[in-house]
Amino acid sequence: MPHIEAKRLKVLAIASPSRHPKLPQVQTFSESVPGIVASAWYGVLAPAKTPPDVLQQLGAAFAKSVELPDVKAKLAAAFIDPMQIGPQAFSKFLGEEIARWQAVARQTGITANS
Numbered sequence: 015m016p017h018i019e020a021k022r023l024k025v026l027a028i029a030s031p032s033r034h035p036k037l038p039q040v041q042t043f044s045e046s047v048p049g050i051v052a053s054a055w056y057g058v059l060a061p062a063k064t065p066p067d068v069l070q071q072l073g074a075a076f077a078k079s080v081e082l083p084d085v086k087a088k089l090a091a092a093f094i095d096p097m098q099i100g101p102q103a104f105s106k107f108l109g110e111e112i113a114r115w116q117a118v119a120r121q122t123g124i125t126a127n128s
Contacts (some may be wrong), residue, residue: 015091029053038092056094057104063099069101 015036017023025040029052033042043050058076060069078097079085089096099107119125 017092034093058110073098073101 016038018025022083025037027041027046028034028037029043029050031051031053033040058072060072064072071086077098080089080098085104
């Protein structure tokens with residue numbers, strides 16, 4: 015963002031599904047070419063057999079930490095928008111992401127050794 019604000023970098027488009035509130039004048043790729051959407055995301059994972067009560071505690075601690083003012087400010091400065099979606103919704107999201115990028119790899123012929 016500092017490079018954009020200093021006019022050393024010009025943003026042509028963003029790959030998110032919608033325009034970003036901090037850059038409302040910048041169009042998305044999908045506004046020009048429908049279907050192009052990509053994003054970076056971060057998630058907190060635990061081993062598969064982690065007890066539900068431990069997952070609940072971890073989720074609550076993580077949710078609390080991203081609400082701290084200094085953490086919120088640093089995330090916002092890095093264009094990171096926390097989404098507290100819970101373990102079931104995140105698991106569904108992961109499955110969808112894996113399927114989407116596997117399809118891209120198949121269609122383009124990309125392999126782990128490419």
